[in-house]
Each structure stands twice: as C-alpha cells, then as structure tokens.
Amino acid sequence: MPNDSSGWTCQDHGIDWPERLQLITPQYVQQYLRATAGIEVSLREAAELVPLVRGQKAAFRGLEQFDVSTVRPSATFDPREPYAS
Amino acid sequence: MDLLDLTATELTAQLRDGNLAVTAVAEAVASRVASTDQGLHAFISYDAQDVLRQAEALQQAASRGPLYGVPVAIKDNIDVRGQPTTAGASFLADNVAEVDAHAVGCLRTAGALVCGKTNLHEFAYGATGVNPHHGTPPNPYDPSRVAGGSSSGSAVAVATRQVPLALGTDAAGSIRMPASLCGIVGLKPTHGRVSARGLLASHNATVDHIGPLARTVADAALCLQAIAGCDPRDPLSIDVPVPDYVAELGQRGSLHGVRVGIPTTYFFDRVDPEVEDGVRTAIDGLASLGATIVAVDIPDLGPMMAARLALFADGLAFHLRYLRSHPERYSHEIRLRLCTDAFVQAHEYARASRVRRLLQNNFARAFVDSAVDLLATPTTPMPAPLMDQELVVLPDGAAGHCQAEPVGLAMLRYTAPANLTGIPAVSLPAGLTEKSGLPFGMQLMARPFAESLLLSVAHVYEQNTPAPRNRRPSGRRRSKR
Numbered sequence: 023m024p025n026d027s028s029g030w031t032c033q034d035h036g037i038d039w040p041e042r043l044q045l046i047t048p049q050y051v052q053q054y055l056r057a058t059a060g061i062e063v064s065l066r067e068a069a070e071l072v073p074l075v076r077g078q079k080a081a082f083r084g085l086e087q088f089d090v091s092t093v094r095p096s097a098t099f100d101p102r103e104p105y106a107s
Numbered sequence: 108m109d110l111l112d113l114t115a116t117e118l119t120a121q122l123r124d125g126n127l128a129v130t131a132v133a134e135a136v137a138s139r140v141a142s143t144d145q146g147l148h149a150f151i152s153y154d155a156q157d158v159l160r161q162a163e164a165l166q167q168a169a170s171r172g173p174l175y176g177v178p179v180a181i182k183d184n185i186d187v188r189g190q191p192t193t194a195g196a197s198f199l200a201d202n203v204a205e206v207d208a209h210a211v212g213c214l215r216t217a218g219a220l221v222c223g224k225t226n227l228h229e230f231a232y233g234a235t236g237v238n239p240h241h242g243t244p245p246n247p248y249d250p251s252r253v254a255g256g257s258s259s260g261s262a263v264a265v266a267t268r269q270v271p272l273a274l275g276t277d278a279a280g281s282i283r284m285p286a287s288l289c290g291i292v293g294l295k296p297t298h299g300r301v302s303a304r305g306l307l308a309s310h311n312a313t314v315d316h317i318g319p320l321a322r323t324v325a326d327a328a329l330c331l332q333a334i335a336g337c338d339p340r341d342p343l344s345i346d347v348p349v350p351d352y353v354a355e356l357g358q359r360g361s362l363h364g365v366r367v368g369i370p371t372t373y374f375f376d377r378v379d380p381e382v383e384d385g386v387r388t389a390i391d392g393l394a395s396l397g398a399t400i401v402a403v404d405i406p407d408l409g410p411m412m413a414a415r416l417a418l419f420a421d422g423l424a425f426h427l428r429y430l431r432s433h434p435e436r437y438s439h440e441i442r443l444r445l446c447t448d449a450f451v452q453a454h455e456y457a458r459a460s461r462v463r464r465l466l467q468n469n470f471a472r473a474f475v476d477s478a479v480d481l482l483a484t485p486t487t488p489m490p491a492p493l494m495d496q497e498l499v500v501l502p503d504g505a506a507g508h509c510q511a512e513p514v515g516l517a518m519l520r521y522t523a524p525a526n527l528t529g530i531p532a533v534s535l536p537a538g539l540t541e542k543s544g545l546p547f548g549m550q551l552m553a554r555p556f557a558e559s560l561l562l563s564v565a566h567v568y569e570q571n572t573p574a575p576r577n578r579r580p581s582g583r584r585r586s587k588r
Contacts, residue, residue: 081413090461101529104471
C-alpha cells in the first residue's frame with residue numbers, strides 16, 4: 023500500500039496508485055514552482071515536497087468519483103443555501 | 108479568591124455591582140501575564156499601560172456594557188488598532204493595524220478590556236500551535252505536549268486563567284482543537300454570523316471564522332453576544348437577527364425534545380480508544396439529560412474532505428509575494444505546505460468547490476431527513492500530542508488496522524467539516540484520559556445560525572456533568588510517548 027507523509031493512501035480513495043504520480047520528481051517540483059509561481063526551492067526541499075504533492079494529487083483523484091457536472095456553487099457563500107432546497 | 112479565578116460572567120457582575128474596580132482587573136491581568144508568560148508563550152505582545160488606560164476610561168464611562176471590565180485577549184491574526192498583527196510570523200512586526208477588526212470594536216463597545224495579542228501557529232496554518240518564531244505555548248495539563256492550534260495562545264491564556272476570555276480564529280478547527288486539548292470551551296459560529304473584517308486574509312475567506320474561547324459555555328455565549336451581527340462592510344457577513352444567547356441559556360432545564368445525531372461513519376474512525384469511550388460516555392450523558400440519540404449517515408465524507416486541500420490554496424494569494432521575496436523567513440513546515448498548495452490546478456480548485464457543495468448538501472440532508480437538531484462527535488481523534496511528535500497511529504476499527512498519519516492532519520479530521528459546511532460547532536470538555544490525565548472535547552454541531560440551541564444544550568450538559576473545567580491544570584506532568 024503506497025503511503026506518503028501527507029497521510030493519504032490510495033486505499034483512502036479507492037484508486038490505484040497512478041503511474042503518472044511517479045513522474046513527480048524533485049526536479050519536476052523545482053522546475054514547476056519556478057516556472058508557474060516564481061518560487062525557488064532547493065532540490066533537497068523539492069525532494070521533501072514530492073510525497074506531499076503526490077499525496078495531494080492522490081486525494082484529488084478521490085474527488086473525481088463525484089459527479090459535479092450539474093453542481094452550481096454560489097458566487098458567494100451562505101451556509102443556509104442547502105437547507106432551503 | 109483570586110479575581111482571575113472568576114468566570115467572565117462572574118467578573119462583570121462583580122464589576123457592575125461596584126465590588127471590584129476595572130483598574131484592579133487590569134493590574135491583575137498584567138501581573139499574571141508578567142509572572143507566567145515567559146513559560147507559557149501565550150502572548151506575542153501585551154501592552155499593560157494601554158490596558159490600564161482602557162480600564163481608567165471604562166471607569167469614567169457613563170454606560171456599562173455586557174462585558175464591562177472583562178479582559179479579552181485577541182489572537183494575533185486579528186487587528187487591534189495601534190498594535191502589530193504578526194500572525195505568528197517572523198516578518199510582520201511592522202504590520203500595525205490602523206483600525207480595530209469589527210469583532211474587536213464590538214468587544215470595546217460591550218465594555219471589554221482588549222488585553223494583548225495571543226500566540227498562534229504561524230499564519231494560523233497548522234493544528235499543533237508549534238511556533239518557532241514566538242515560542243510554543245505548552246499544554247496546561249502537560250508541558251511536554253502541545254496546546255493545539257492554531258489558536259494556541261488564546262486557549263492557553265484562558266485555560267491558565269491569564270484572562271477569562273479570548274478570541275480565536277477557525278479555518279479547519281483552530282478554535283475547537285486547542286479548546287479540546289486544553290479542557291476549555293471553543294465556539295466556531297456559523298459562517299457570516301461574526302464579521303471577519305480585520306482578520307488577516309491568509310486563508311480562504313469562506314472557511315475562516317472568528318469566535319470565542321472561554322472556560323464556560325455561559326462565557327462563550329456572553330462573548331458571542333457581543334461580536335455577532337451583520338457587518339455591511341464584510342461581504343460574507345449575513346443579516347440574520349441575533350438572539351439573546353445569554354438569556355436563552357437559562358431557559359432549558361433538560362434536553363427533552365432535543366434530537367442528537369451520531370454519525371455512523373468518519374467521525375469515529377481512526378480515534379484514540381480512550382477518546383472514543385469518553386465521548387460516547389458524554390453522549391450517554393446527553394441521553395440521560397433527556398436527549399434522543401439517533402444514528403445518522405453522512406455519506407462520502409472521507410473522500411469529500413479532500414476538497415479542503417484545494418480550497419486552502421486560496422491562501423497563496425496572500426503569501427506568494429512573501430514566498431518569492433524572502434522564503435527563508437517562513438518556517439520550514441509552512442514553506443513546504445505553501446509550496447504544496449502551489450500545485451493545486453484551477454480545475455482541481457473548481458471541482459473542490461463543487462464537491463464542497465455536495466458535502467454541504469449531505470450535511471443538510473442528514474439534519475433534515477433524520478430530523479436531528481445537533482450532531483455529536485469527538486472534537487479531536489486524540490488528546491494532546493507531544494511537542495515533537497510528527498506522526499500518530501490510531502486504530503481504525505472499520506478497516507481493522509492501524510495506520511500512521513501526520514499529527515497535523517489527524518487533529519483536524521473531525522473539525523474541518525464544519526468549516527466546509529459553515530455550520531456552527533462548539534467543543535466542550537468531555538473528560539480526561541485515564542492514562543495520561545489529558546483533556547478531550549466533545550464537538551456539537553448544529554444547523555446554520557442555531558448557535559442558541561447549540562449553546563443551551565452545551566450549557567445543560569456542562570451544568571450537569573463534572574468536567575475538567577473545575578480542575579485548574581497543574582502543568583507539572585511530563586509524559587513519555
């Protein structure tokens with residue numbers, strides 16, 4: 023069972039560990055942060071980020087099981103809305 | 108009797124009757140903070156002269172508000188005019204607030220003494236309260252353990268009786284978790300009930316809340332009374348009439364007619380057995396007071412809660428310029444967390460927003476279809492972890508195995524759903540563990556804007572149940588993992 027330091031496991035989300043997560047390497051993390059956010063991290067920090075990012079992506083794969091095609095979130099947030107329908 | 112042993116309710120009554128002077132209260136708090144805070148690290152700043160000036164002005168004032176003379180400490184990510192809002196970070200010492208946050212202004216109007224800025228997990232982005240820049244407030248029951256976060260300083264200041272009341276903030280449980288771990292009461296109101304204007308915008312605004320930490324439910328109600336209400340200058344504030352929370356506390360003698368839902372999944376998964384036993388005993392206590400206990404199914408909570416990870420990336424809008432210009436000023440922990448947030452894609456954020464709505468719907472259905480008024484759960488799955496503890500292994504009854512998970516993520520599993528749904532939730536002391544003598548809390552959640560019911564049920568429970576609130580923490584115990 024693959025696990026990571028974020029605490030998420032594949033089993034939590036009922037999915038197989040996706041092969042593409044193995045593409046998330048320290049070099050990829052470093053270059054992604056530099057290119058998309060302008061954040062500089064050392065390769066050592068990038069290596070620490072690898073399991074966190076993989077865990078995040080695994081968790082988000084878990085969100086894909088829900089059909090959200092008809093969900094229309096409000097532009098603002100009112101916790102009463104679900105109780106009105 | 109030491110006047111700081113009085114609850115806020117008792118203290119303001121004494122002041123109102125003229126048995127005490129507000130300046131004496133200001134001096135007592137200053138003395139207590141000066142003599143204890145070197146070890147407690149509850150405060151990031153405390154201006155004793157300013158508090159004394161407030162006390163003198165209050166004594167000259169013609170009117171005496173409901174919090175007359177009550178010292179209230181303010182978490183240091185909430186603006187207090189003339190004082191820096193550091194958010195527990197190393198580099199915001201010059202971030203001096205020009206005006207009070209709306210909630211702080213409300214406290215002043217109610218006659219409170221605004222007493223110092225309390226410590227927190229750096230940028231309120233963590234559940235333990237460990238802070239490498241300002242010191243880590245130790246757990247009042249065991250200094251080798253954390254107080255919980257992110258409102259660590261507010262919880263410790265209240266639990267150790269430096270002040271009777273404090274404001275905290277709660278984006279994933281940051282009021283309720285430290286309340287649970289320190290044996291006090293912590294209330295996260297409905298989203299929109301208390302204005303968040305003047306709260307540092309380092310979190311997604313739709314999950315962040317301001318609320319009180321107190322030693323009793325009545326004190327939490329007294330504070331909420333002062334800070335609740337619509338603020339036209341906060342776009343997320345909601346215009347709903349504010350009930351008389353304090354008066355309604357006393358109108359319920361039992362829990363007859365109250366239906367309490369116990370979730371069948373998620374909220375009792377991966378939980379310390381002592382905490383589970385203790386909270387189930389507390390739920391039995393609700394039943395013995397007349398409540399009807401009902402099993403409630405809230406489907407898909409586990410996978411849906413991953414939405415929180417995406418929604419929290421909102422905070423990068425605040426942090427990005429600092430991360431680019433001086434990343435070294437962040438702690439290693441927070442820097443890694445923020446860098447991870449940078450990997451959230453737009454489609455993932457959008458999906459998370461929609462899944463969040465499904466989660467809200469599931470909670471609403473649970474309340475409505477099961478006709479329950481409240482949900483009862485543990486606040487945290489375990490008592491206070493050790494200061495240096497990174498992982499926790501909790502038995503998973505459903506899966507039949509134990510699994511290590513990061514302490515920071517484990518801590519907020521039960522509290523974060525109320526942030527995504529925006530419903531009100533309170534943590535109240537439910538007991539002490541046998542093994543280590545550490546407090547743990549029971550969390551009660553209610554429908555939106557049902558704070559009055561939430562507080563009155565909590566009050567009945569508190570009045571009829573011996574709890575650690577009656578025990579002053581010694582802070583002498585030191586335990587091993």
